Amino acid sequence: MKVRTTQLFTSYLLLLLLLAAEFGVARLPLGEAARGLVLIPALMMVGIVAMGFMELGKAPQTARFFALAGAVWLAILLGLGCLDPMTRVLYPTQSTAVY
Numbered sequence: 001m002k003v004r005t006t007q008l009f010t011s012y013l014l015l016l017l018l019l020a021a022e023f024g025v026a027r028l029p030l031g032e033a034a035r036g037l038v039l040i041p042a043l044m045m046v047g048i049v050a051m052g053f054m055e056l057g058k059a060p061q062t063a064r065f066f067a068l069a070g071a072v073w074l075a076i077l078l079g080l081g082c083l084d085p086m087t088r089v090l091y092p093t094q095s096t097a098v099y
Helices: 001-027 032-053 061-087
Strands: none
Touching: 001 032
């Protein structure tokens, strides 16, 4: 039981350190091309949660499949959500308000 508690505590501390790193990278005056650097700590956090808390390394193949399917679905939803504001175009129009 003590080993499991130590593993959970270590995973939690790593998540906190990566959160601090993510906030630190987000505060840097980076150009638009380097904004993807914020994703590196976030992806590392996903790995720590998957291996440390969910124990997917010891899980059966079915559990790994469903965890991967959930991650793919989340990536699709977040990708579509990010694309929505990028594809919207505001066209100027004349005011045609009728009173």
